[in-house]
Amino acid sequence: MIKNYSSNKLKSIAVFCGSNTGSNEKIIKQSYALGVHLAQNDIKLVFGGSKLGLMGQVANGALDHGGLVYGVIPQFLKSKEIVHTQLTNLVTTKDMHERKLKMQEMSDGFIMLPGGFGTLEEFFEILTWAQLGLHHKPIGILNSEGYFDDLLKMIKAMVESGFLKQENLNLIVVSKNESSLLEKMHLFVPPNKPKWITKNQT
Secondary structure, three states, X not given: OOOOHHHOOOOEEEEXXXXXXXXXXXXXXXXXXXXXXXXXXXXXXXXXXXXXXXXXXXXXXXXOOOOOEEEEEEHHHHHHHOEOOOOOEEEEEOOHHHXXXXXXXXXXXXXXXXXXXXXXHHHHHHHHHHHOOOOOOOEEEEOHHHOOHHHHHHHHHHHHOOOOOHHHHOOEEEEOOHHHHHHHHHHOOOOOOOHHHOOOOO
């Protein structure tokens, strides 16, 4: 069943994911399915601009079903990541930081799919910006095939050890299903206070 998430605030979503496909076929298929789901709900996809890996799968899923797909890639990665040539639009930035800033500006929310160091770096920077109150957009993890189970355990351990407050953990929306994840993101209510509102917060 297609739900009209875009009628409210989710008109565009940035997806962080691997430039490799990995070895799990179910993850590959779900990445494509996320692109399909975004297109069917008239949600613009913003992503890293490559045709490779899970990045290409999400983009193809959206493009194959009439979706709008915007790529954002730094100049130095254009030859390395192999730019997707069928995109609605491609934005070239001078460096990685400008890429993340541009993706944040273009998006109403964010989703992380499986990936490596780069995917985690993008996710945690956008999460840190939310923690500091620099944006108030929903941040989702599509925990395909339990890929992020150990990461989520580590983040919960940060709360238990006193390095992270529960309200900051609550900035993350998690689901193993793309439809459920978008529903949760649609219902997300940002916290009233940023991280550093008092000197005693951690």
